[in-house]
Amino acid sequence: MFEDGVSNAEIARAVGVCAESVRRWRRAWEEGGASALRRRAATGRPPKLDDAQVENVRAALARGAQAHGFEADLWTLERVGAVVEQVTGVSLSRASVWRLLTGRLGWSLQRPERRAVERDESEIARWIAHEWPRIKRGP
Known part of the structure; x- marks a missing residue:
């Protein structure tokens, strides 16, 4: 034009x-x-981690949190940041760790399901099948 x-x-x-x-x-x-x-x-600003470093972090995270000395096999931003620093020598802020996880690694937020340790699925099923109908019928 x-x-x-x-x-x-x-x-x-x-x-x-x-x-x-x-x-x-x-x-x-x-x-x-x-x-x-x-x-x-x-x-x-160029990213602090190059593609090879990101792949090294991906491999380290795939081994699980317990493989890196953490008690539970859950990842937090602080734990991931510590692994990134251990693997690459680069220190990232919590916000940068979040961008790394959600952007370059394609992870998403997952929260553990909160359940009592004492929970007995078979007892719950029995109660629903036998006790609840009796209670629902009334006296």
Whole structure:
């Protein structure tokens, strides 16, 4: 559209953006041609862990928390952070550990089901089958 001489306002209406964006695009196109309009890689701080380190962490976490000296086989952000530091030598904040787990490793939040240790499934089934109907009938 720039090559055809279409106005900024017409391009903005056709594409559905504001005219200021089209002016910025036209300036970039005039200075660098069509290649200047191509999408660029996202900028920002590079991750602290490279892909090889992330795979090492993935393998370490797959062995379970008890393999790393923890009493229960549950992962917390603090425990994962300690394993990351042990495996890679890189210290991560709790927020960075969360982003590592949910983003690069694809994990999700899981909470253990809270049940009494004394729970007896067979006794519960017996009570539901025999006692509850008797109680429901009444005296």
